[in-house]
Amino acid sequence: MSAINSRAVQCSAQVVSNKKVGAYHHIILSVDSIAAAARPGNFVAIAVGGASSSLVLRRAFAIYRAADKGSAGGVIELVVAPHGEGSKWLTARQVHETVDLVGPLGTSFGIPTEPVRCILVGGGYGSAPLFGLAEILKARGCRVDMVLGASSAGKIYAPLDGKRSVSSMTITTDDGSAGMHGRVSEALSQIIEENGSELIYSCGPMAMLEAIQEIADKYNLVHQASVEESMACGIGVCMTCVVPLRGSDGVIRMSRTCIDGPVMDGANVIWNSRGSIPEGTWGA
Amino acid sequence: MSAINSRAVQCSAQVVSNKKVGAYHHIILSVDSIAAAARPGNFVAIAVGGASSSLVLRRAFAIYRAADKGSAGGVIELVVAPHGEGSKWLTARQVHETVDLVGPLGTSFGIPTEPVRCILVGGGYGSAPLFGLAEILKARGCRVDMVLGASSAGKIYAPLDGKRSVSSMTITTDDGSAGMHGRVSEALSQIIEENGSELIYSCGPMAMLEAIQEIADKYNLVHQASVEESMACGIGVCMTCVVPLRGSDGVIRMSRTCIDGPVMDGANVIWNSRGSIPEGTWGA
Amino acid sequence: MFNYSTSLGSTVLPNPIVTASGCAGSGKELSQFFPLTELGAIVTKSIMLKPRSGRATPRMAETPSGMLNSIGLQGPGIDSFLENDIPWLQSQSARIIVSIAGESVEDYASLARRVRNIPNVVGIEVNISCPNVENRGMVFSCQPDTARAAIENVRRNIGGEVPIFAKLSPDVTDIVAIAREVVNAGADGLALINTVLGMVIDVNTMRPKLAQKTGGLSGPAIRPIAVRAIYQVRAALPKIPIIGMGGVASGKDALELVLAGASAISVGTATFGNPTAVMKIKQELESLLTERGFDNFVDAVGFAHRMESL
Amino acid sequence: MFNYSTSLGSTVLPNPIVTASGCAGSGKELSQFFPLTELGAIVTKSIMLKPRSGRATPRMAETPSGMLNSIGLQGPGIDSFLENDIPWLQSQSARIIVSIAGESVEDYASLARRVRNIPNVVGIEVNISCPNVENRGMVFSCQPDTARAAIENVRRNIGGEVPIFAKLSPDVTDIVAIAREVVNAGADGLALINTVLGMVIDVNTMRPKLAQKTGGLSGPAIRPIAVRAIYQVRAALPKIPIIGMGGVASGKDALELVLAGASAISVGTATFGNPTAVMKIKQELESLLTERGFDNFVDAVGFAHRMESL
Ligand SMILES: Cc1cc2nc3c(=O)[nH]c(=O)nc-3n(C[C@H](O)[C@H](O)[C@H](O)COP(=O)(O)OP(=O)(O)OC[C@H]3O[C@@H](n4cnc5c(N)ncnc54)[C@H](O)[C@@H]3O)c2cc1C
């Protein structure tokens, strides 16, 4: 069932650049072969806290962009919110320091072979993996409408050059400090109806993904969601990051978001199941 | 019984300079009032490892030199061996970073009121507190003979300007890579006999201090030893740093080297007692 | 105005932050950094009948996010304690919780008689996590019968003057069973948890690092064990006040123990890393509670259990 | 030439570094980072009779130098395990230690019958640190009688083919007593220690962070507890081989457990922080042992006890 990302390797990644952008840090890391292997939706797992750290688990970050530089290796870019101890440590790294990194990990967004009309929906730093995806979709001739939401303006991550590849860009904020006042899900129906969207890609908090799935169901659209569960290992060995997922055989299994995800078919995820095992789950 | 150093305060000390010197790092910290309060033999206790550190205990370092700069505060200097995790973290601090520091702590070397002939014996970084002491003794008209020992040349800490205040400087190394081949204790008898020394000050590993005490006993000299036991708090609240010490009332007590020391009357310390409680200890 | 006061049985303290036994010296050492009246109370190090020199050194080993100690209850004995330490603490107007420790059941009775009716003493913590010399050195609180016997002997000798708290070891199969036993024996409250038995081997000497071989593990490493023990005991005995401790180094840590069911928080190892840790924790906990809309500290005690009561 | 091989009863492994049950997935996930033949053996996650979806999420909380988990033995059940996982591991030429877990004494017997005589299986780890549904969910290894019953049932169904190791919980008053019991019941060796029961409270939701409330504490935080348990059991039962585990993240950590008495070292949580942790530990331990003049790994096992034997 599981789809181990066979390209994953461990490397010592050097910080090439680390800049504060709004509420986030935009970090560039030199990572050798990982850049060439990365696909939109993949993530990396980074050891945090340094030599005498009390933080024993890796932290997961979506790959924002990857640039393969041939024999010179390559770089990946991350967008990191200084949230807790681990991400604060990471955003405090200076140029030339190195971090221990494993990647690329997890599944990536599926790319349609035909030009289709897509909506890309990102919440907070969840916008990060969508820009690389937008470029690829655009190159395939897809229409790309992007919707980015956050609690307030500073938490929207939308670089200027990121807008190149999108046909439209809608911003929503919970407090109305930028773009539309409200949630991304509220903006979505209108865009779908106006553009006849066929496919939704999303990345953000679970509650947002769940709300998007309801809309996808309503309009009968395919929804590829990048699911963010709390992860201990990122490589599939700990079983902490699971969500109930209906398999192609119809059976619900507690599936690892680090291996069977983070990108999952939203229609198959049993949403809002934190705290309980849905009835009918295999083995439950 | 105990002699709390009532001048101790807690402060956020900024790194002014951090330079590698032989096997050590010479670190200058700006510390406000602590500089004025420091006496030769006092030490400071520093929190190590940063925000998410797994190292929960402070590390003790002898004050090498202190310079009071009046209203501008003051600086203290340390000589630190990058030994384990804590000291490696400290020696990796860059200029402008701050460390959480408590000091000055512990007892200081007693200064004779009359000019006497003194020997100052230091092992490894144990030489650090002796240079400030030498200056004061010299100013009082004392003869100061210094003996510094270490396992090899790189581990002798003896700055050029430190020699200003001493009448003679003898170096010993266990491997003969600098100065006399052998241990400081072996050089000592000769110096005592040549100069008619009256008082020994020492700072270094316990085994060295014990060997010096034997010589002090033989020549019937006073020996002020700076004792280095493993410390958890540095401020007298944990009882981990004890050595058996005979009090003025003749009773042996397990006494805290952080409060009743580090400078103790060598004749009163019951040496070589690690692993057992000497007979006759109060309460044992 | 936030009401920070807490109740430990018949005792009311102005705030719930207290020192941990054995981690605050005689009080003098800390009073250099803040006035002892700022504390809810000072918990003294466990005092025994006779003077005790403690264990041989090395007595300490640092461990990941924690430390091992085998101080071995070094102390001056009850006579000197009452003559010197207590009057000094009284002179500082400190509220005092006296911790007592015995080597036999009879010791506890004798100690209890000595610590009755002392001004400023607002509670007695009975450290029964110590070896019983009459029973192959088995720790009192690790067996229901010896735990009960020790507490009964204290109870018999202390009327209702001040509440008594039984301090339990977490090194047992069923801490709730031991808690029930000591409460039935007359403890007014509980102190949870003492250190966890551990060992460090020095890879250079290739022998146990502590002279005593084993020692007690404390510090943030054991906090999840403390939270679990407090939560379990609170669930079983919701009316019994608990002095909680184990790895509290921040207001957030303290809040975890309070939500689990602690009415007061003892701070031990954190003080070694930071002499003003208790003051920092006191401030941070107050902020966290007010941010969460609590007007009274006591309303937060055991709040994590609210599911069960629905 | 350093001889790194170790013996676990009748089994000889080329080196003593093995994975910890439940911390190496199905083997496939790690084989991406190094060949499984580099391990002394792979210890599989505890398999039960039936498929099991495990506990609800959140299942994990990070703690200072450790983590809590309540995975709840999610797994495919013995049929699928024997059909899929084992053949794949055999195809990799991995040496396999199969971990089994039951909900009743009878489960252990049934599982033992299924895992007899499987090529490449060099040992059976019997995880008796799980709840006994027939006895109010009490953990088998926390009571001498249920610990004994589970092991007896495995022993009766496994001849001398491969050694069986009883995996014990540290959450007991007297681990030596439990160890004696299971050895008398027929265990060839012991696996020490399983996780320590703990809890984390989320200060935002103000409820236990894990859906299951309590979870098992692992990682460096518990290493001193593991070293102590291994040392105590080794002192009492010096001939019984021990698979040691608990917070090993470096060669130095592994050496501590070896000196205390472990003949093999399981690495769990460290793999989550570093997928190649086992390989690093294997290299570092070899260096440390050769630096200390050991020619044979087995000479270092229990070396910290040499005082006693003088
Ligand atoms: C697939 C994936 C991609 C991600 N991409 C990004 C990204 O591009 N940018 C970014 O800023 N963050 C991203 N995150 C979230 C990020 O991993 C967490 O915010 C981070 O782990 C928090 O670590 P901390 O030490 O700062 O916070 P703490 O809250 O101290 O973390 C404590 C523990 O909880 C876990 N945890 C806490 N919050 C989360 C969360 N929201 N999701 C998962 N685990 C959590 C951590 O792994 C850690 O074990 C991603 C998470 C996943 C799973």
Ligand SMILES: Cc1cc2nc3c(=O)[nH]c(=O)nc-3n(C[C@H](O)[C@H](O)[C@H](O)COP(=O)(O)OP(=O)(O)OC[C@H]3O[C@@H](n4cnc5c(N)ncnc54)[C@H](O)[C@@H]3O)c2cc1C
């Ligand atoms: C009064 C005093 C003055 C000191 N002055 C200096 C100095 O000027 N320069 C210097 O380089 N070092 C000095 N030391 C030694 C220094 O404190 C230790 O080397 C340091 O604590 C080791 O920390 P670590 O994390 O690097 O090593 P680790 O070995 O990882 O330390 C682990 C633990 O053991 C304790 N410990 C280890 N070695 C020693 C030791 N030799 N003495 C005391 N505690 C130890 C530490 O406090 C810590 O808790 C002094 C120690 C004392 C007690």
Ligand SMILES: Cc1cc2nc3c(=O)[nH]c(=O)nc-3n(C[C@H](O)[C@H](O)[C@H](O)COP(=O)(O)O)c2cc1C
């Ligand atoms: C050095 C040291 C000495 C201690 N002495 C005592 C003592 O005398 N009596 C007692 O009941 N507990 C004693 N304890 C246990 C603490 O009071 C406390 O229960 C334990 O350390 C857990 O809290 P902490 O993690 O905040 O330190 C001692 C702990 C340490 C670290």
Ligand SMILES: Cc1cc2nc3c(=O)[nH]c(=O)nc-3n(C[C@H](O)[C@H](O)[C@H](O)COP(=O)(O)O)c2cc1C
């Ligand atoms: C996520 C996780 C899952 C575990 N699953 C099992 C299991 O299935 N069976 C078992 O016997 N032990 C299990 N354990 C316990 C480990 O095998 C090991 O005994 C414990 O974690 C201590 O080792 P460590 O500190 O190296 O992780 C698990 C531990 C963790 C962290």
Ligand code: FES
């Ligand atoms: S994070 Fe460990 S299995 Fe997914």
Ligand code: FES
């Ligand atoms: S170091 Fe704590 S009492 Fe001396």
